[in-house]
Amino acid sequence: MILVTVLILLPWCAALWLSAQKQAGQRLAMTIALIELLLTLILRFAPDSMGTLGHGLHIPYLGGLWTLHAGPLGSTLALLCAILIPVSLAFAWRLPEFRSLANAVLVMAGALFGIFYAQNVLMFYIFYEILALAGAFLILRSGHKNRAAALQFLLYTFVGSLLFLVALVVVYVLHGQQTGVYDFSILQLADTRISAGLGIWLFLGMVAGLAVKMPLFPLHSWAASGYGHAAPAGSVFLSGAAVTAGAYGLIHFAIPMLPQAALEFAPVGIILGAIGTLYGAFLALNAANLRLFAAWASVSHMNLVALGLFALQSQAIHGSVFLLIAHGVVSAGLFGVVSVMESRGLTGEWAGLGGLFRRAPRLGAWMLFFFLAGMGLPGLANFPGEFLSLAGAFRILPLAAALATLGILAGVVYFLRAYERIMLGPLNHTLPETLQDLQRGEWLLFWVLGLLTLWLGLDPQAILSHLGILLSTHSMALIQGGGHGV
Amino acid sequence: MMILLILLLLLIILMTGAALLVVRDPMHGAVNLGISLLALSILFLLLGAPFIAALEVMLYVGAILVLFLFAIMLLRSPLQVREEARWRRGFWWPAVLVVLLTVVLILLFSQRPDLQVMIQEIGPASVGRALFGPYLWLTEAVALLLFAVIAAVLAIHRRDAHDT
Amino acid sequence: MSEWLFLIPGLPLLGALLNAVFGEYFSPRKIGRMAATMPFLSTLVVFAVWMTHGRDPNLHDQVWTWMAVGHFQASVAFHVDQVTLVMISIAAFVGFLIHLFSQQYLSGDYGERRYYFYLNLFVGGMLILTMADNLLLLYLGWETVGLCSYALVAHWYRKQENAWAGRKAFVVTRIGDTALALAIFILFAEYHTLNYSPLFAAVAASPDHLALLIAGILILIAAVAKSAQFPLHIWLPDSMAGPSTVSALIHAATMVTAGVYLCIRLYPIFAAVPGMLWVIGLSGAFTALYAASCGIAQVDIKRVLAYSTISQLGYMFLGVGIGAPSLGLFHLLVHACFKALLFMGAGVVIIIYNENHDIRQMGGLKKQQPFLRWTFLAGIFALAAVPVISASFYSKDAIIATAFIVPGGKLLWVLALLGAVFTAIYAFRLYFLVFEGPEKPGESYQMGWGMKVPLGILAVASIGIGWLQFPPGWPGPKIWLPWLAPELGMPPAPTGNVNIFLQVAGSVATLIGIAIAYKAAQWEREGRGLSRIAFLFNAWFFDRIFLRIFPPVWYALARVLDRLLEQTGFQLLLLGGLKDGFGLGSKVLESGEDGLLSRYASGMILGLVVLLFVAWGYLL
C-alpha cells in the first residue's frame, strides 16, 4: 500500500522540487525515473503484491478514494510506463525545454500509476483528468510550444471525460437505488442491472471519454497535431504511455460496469477500429513531415488496439493488450529516431532528407529496425498483438477484420516510402556537414529498446501468460452468452 | 384615534418620498429624508419598540443624516448651483418597473388573514439583556467593524504625493 | 537427431546476430568468411539428417511456445519430412555456394557487412519457412525472406531506382502476405488450429467448401505474389537491380520457390476443394507461356533469366495443379541448381563487360573464359531441357507429359508445350549472343577457386540430378517419386504409345526452339532481332498498366482522405465550428454589460419582481 502511494506521489513531489530548481535537473529527473522503474518491478514481480493492497481516504457515499488494487494488467502497464519515463527523459536530455518536459512527464507518470492501481472509479477519473491536463501542459511547453495543439488536445480529452463522468454518475446512482450502497468502487458498481437502452447510451458516454485518449477513429484528430507539435521526446511518453490509460480504463472499468452494452457496441467498435487503422495508414502516407508521419503511424496502431479491444473475444483482447504494450515500445523507438534526427538539426521536412544512410548508418539501421517493427514484421513486437487482435476480431466480424488486415499492406507502403525518402537514394546536398552518427548514449538507448522489441516479438508468451483473465469472470460470462467464446 | 395617527405618519412619509423624487438640490433631499425618518421613529414607537425609536432619532437622524450633510457640503462645487437634470436618461422603463413592484407588493400583502395579529410592546430591558447576553460577541464584532470603517475612510482620504 | 534440428535455421541466424553486434569491429573479409561458415555448418547438419533419416524423415523439434491464447496455439517447432528435407537441402547448400561465390564477387564494394547480414538472415528465414510446423511460424519465415529480398535488392541503395525496385518487391510480395494472413484467419476461425497435421485432419473430416475455397484462393494469391506468377510478377524483373548473387539465391533458388512450397505443403486444402487444383495448373501453365514469350525479347542478360525464372516456376505450379506435387518439387530442385548457376555466370559476364547488361554488345566470350562457357552451357542445356543429357528433361518434360493425361489437362499441355519451345529459344539465344559469334573483348577477369567451385558443382548437378527419376519406360533409376510417394502420393504416369508420343513431342519442341534461337541470335546481331517487338519487350505492357493504375489511385486516396476528411472534415468543420460557436455565445452575453449602475440595479429589481409574482402565484 505504501509502496504504491510512494509510486504515485514521488513523481509529483519531484516535479514540484524540479520546478523550484534553477538548473535543468536532468540528473534528478533520471534518478526519480529509475526509482519508479524499480518500484514497479517490485510491485509487478513481488509474490504477494497481487490483490487489494489497502483502503484509504474513506468518504461516506464516495467509498474509499485511495483503495489500491494491483491487478496483473494494471501492474504490467505500469511497468511499461515506468520503462518509458527514463527513455523519454533520455531522449530529451539535451533539449532546452528539458525541465518543463520532465515536469509534465513526471506528473503524467504519477497520474498513470494512480490510474493503474485505482480500484475506485472516481479516483480513476480524477487521475485521468490530471493526466489530460499534464498532457496538454506537455504539448504546450515543449516542441513548437503550439497553443492551438494543446487547446485541441485539452478540448477533446476534457469533453470526452465529462461524458464519462456523466455516465459514471448515472451508474453510481442506479447502483445506489438498487442496492442502497452508495460507493464508487468498481466491485460494487460492476453488478448493477441496467436496462439495455440506457446501458448503450451510458457505454457510449464512457467510450467517448476513454476512447478519445486511445485515439479511436472519429475522436483522433488531436493526436496528429498533439504529437506533431510536441517535442518528439515528449511524444515518446505521450503516445507510448498516456494512451494506455484509455485502454486500461475500458477493460478495467467501462466493460465490467456495462457488459451487456459492451457486447452490443462490439461490432461498431470493430468497424471504427478498422477504419481508423486504414485511415491512419493513408494519412501517414500523406504526412507533411516526419513528426506527423510518426504520429499517424501511432494513431493507426492504436486503432488496431481498439479493434481488438472492442471485439470482446479472448484472443482479440489479449492481442490488443499485448499490442498496446508493444506499441508503447515501438512508438518510443519511432519518436526516439525522430528526436535524434531533430537533435542533429534536421527539420524533418521531406525535402531536407534523403540518402542519410551514407552519413549515419547506425541511425539508418535502427530506423529500419523500428520501421519494420512498426510494419508488424513477425519476430518483432507488434506482430503477436496485431495477429491475435485480427484473428480474434475475424471471428466476430470477418469483413471489418479483413479491412483492418489491409493495414498490413498499407503499413509497408507508408513505412518503406518514408524510409526511402529519408535514408536511401542519392545523398541530399542540403544535409549539414557535421552530421555524426549515433553517439554512445543514444546507441545504448536504441539497443535497450531494440532488445525489448525483439524479446516481445519472439517470446510474447512471457507477457501473455501473465495477463491472466483480462475481463472479470462476471462480464466474461455475460459475453460468453453473446457467442464470443474463447 | 391610533389609526388616525398612523395614517398621518404614512402621509408624511409619502409626501417626503415624493419630494425626494422631484427635488433638485441634494441638500433639500437630505432634509426630506430627515423628516421621513422622524415620522418613522414615531411609527417604531407604535410598533412597540421604544428603544429603537429613540435610537432611530439619535443614531440615524443624528449621525447618518449629518454624515450626509457633510458629504454634500464637501461635494458641492462652490458658488455655482448648476441646473441639474433630476432624472437619468432611461427614465420610463425603470418607472414602469417601480409601479409594477408596488402592484405586486400590495397584492402580496393584502387580504392576508394570518397577519391581523396585534403587536405587543417589547421594552428596552429585554433588548438590553439580548444584546449583552447571547449576542455579546456579535456586538463586539460590530464595534470592531465600526473601527475598521474609520481606518478605511482615513486610508481612502490620505492624499499621497502622487495623487494630485 | 531431432533435438538438433533447431541448429539448421539457428546457425545462419546466429551468424546474422554476430554480424549485427560485432560487425563493426571486424574487417569485411573476416565477416564474409564467418558468414559463409554458418550455412556450411547447417548444410553439414542437413547432411547428417540425410544420413540418419534419409529413408523416411519424420523429425519434430519443439523449441519454445511462441503464442498460446485459448485455441490459438503456435509454438516455434520444426518438422522435417521428405518435402522439407529437399527444401532445406537446397536452401542450405545453394545458400552456402552463394556465400562462397560472393566472397570474391562483392569484395571491395560498399555495404559488404550489411550484405552478409541480410544474406545470413535470408538463409535462416528460408530454413524457418520450410521447417515450420505451423502456419504462424511459416508466416514468420515468409515475411523475413520478404524483408531480406527488399534489403538485398536495394543493396546498392545509392541509386534511386535500386531503392525503388526493392520497395516495389516488398510491397507486391506484401500483397501476398496479407492474403496469407487472411487465409490463416479463415482457417483458424473454421478449424481452431494452426498446426499442419491437426489442420489437415480437420479439413479432411469436415471440408467446409466455402471457407476452404476462399482460403484456397487467398493461399494461391500469396503463392502467386511470392513466386512472381502472373499477374503479381512485375517485381521480379525490376529486382534484378540487386547483385547477381542475390538474384541467384533469392530470385532463382529459394525465395521464389517458397510459393510452390506453400502449395505443396497445403496440398490437402487445395485437394479438398473441387476444381481448385485445375485453377493452379492453369495459372502455372499460362504464366509459363507468358513469361517465356517475354523472355525471348529481352536484351538485359539478367532480365532474360528473370523471365525464365517466372516461366519455370509456372511449370512447378503446373506440376502441383495437375496432381503431381512430387514432380513439381523435382523440377524445383533441378531449377534451383541450373538457375543459380546461370545467375552467377551472368554476374561474372557483367563484371567482364564492366556493368553493361546489354547482351547485344556482348559476344565470343568462349575463348576468353572457357571454364565459364562450359558451366554456363551446362546451365543453358538444363534450362532448355535438352533431351537426355539435361536434368530438366526429366523433370519439366515429365510435368508436361503428365499434364496431357490429367482430366481437363489438354489445354494446359498445349500451353506448356508452347512455353517449352519459347524456353529453348530464349535460352540458346542468350547463349549464342553472349558466348558465340564475333568476339567483343571485355576486361580480363580471373575467377578464384571460391567462384569456380560453386559453378562447377552446380554445372554437374544441372546435368546429373535429373537421373534421379527416369521417365516411365526408361531403364534408369526411379527413386524420386517412390521416395516422395508416402507424403505426396504417386502422380499418374502416361503408358504405352501415348507415353512415347509425349516424350518425343517434348524433345522435338526443344530442338525446334534451339534452331529458332540460332536464327534469332543472328537477327539480333544484325539489329533486327526479337527485341524490337515492343509488346514482348515490355512484358505485354503489364508493368506499365499496373504502375499507372494502383500506386496513383492509392496516393490519390491518401491525399483525398487527408485533405477532405482530415483538414476540412475534422479540423475545419468540427473544431472550427465549435470555436466559432463559443465565440458567438460570449459576444452575445458581453453586450449586456455597458457600465450603467442603474442598468444593473433595475436588472436586480426585475428579478425581485418576477420572484414576488411567482411567490404570489404560489401562495394562491
Place this chain on the structure above:
Amino acid sequence: MTLELALVIAALLFVVGVALILLRRNLIFLLLGIELLFNAAMVIALAGGARWHSGTGQVLVVFMMALSGAALALTLALLLRVKHELGGDTVDDLRQLREEVDE
C-alpha cells in the same frame, strides 16, 4: 397596529427607496434611496420581533443601523475620491466599468 400594517409601511418605504435608486441621476439620491431600503428592512425586523415577542428583532435593528452607517461612511469617502479623480458624480457619467468589447 397590526402586522399587516407594518408590512405595508415597509413596502411603502421599500418602493420609495427603489424608485429613488432607479430614477435619480445624482449619486447622493441613490445613497438616500439605500438608506430608505435599510429602514424598510428595520420595520420588518421590528414587526417580526414584536410578532414572536423576542428582543432579537430590535437587536437586529441595532446591528443594521451600525452596518448602514459604516457602509454609508465608506461609500461617501469613495464618492469624494471618485468626484475628485473621475470628475463626475452622476450615474450616467461613471461608466468606466464598461466591458471594452474588443473584436
